[in-house]
Amino acid sequence: LELKWVNFKEIKELEICPADKNLLESLKKDL
Structure with a gap:
């Protein structure tokens, strides 16, 4: 999976x- 564009910190908030x-x-x- 190419998920480099996903900002998990941002999503977490x-x-x-x-x-x-x-x-x-x-x-x-x-x-």
């Missing part, structure tokens, strides 16, 4: 639904 947050956590583990 946003309020997102639990499902999306779980998805982001899964993506971070793949980095």
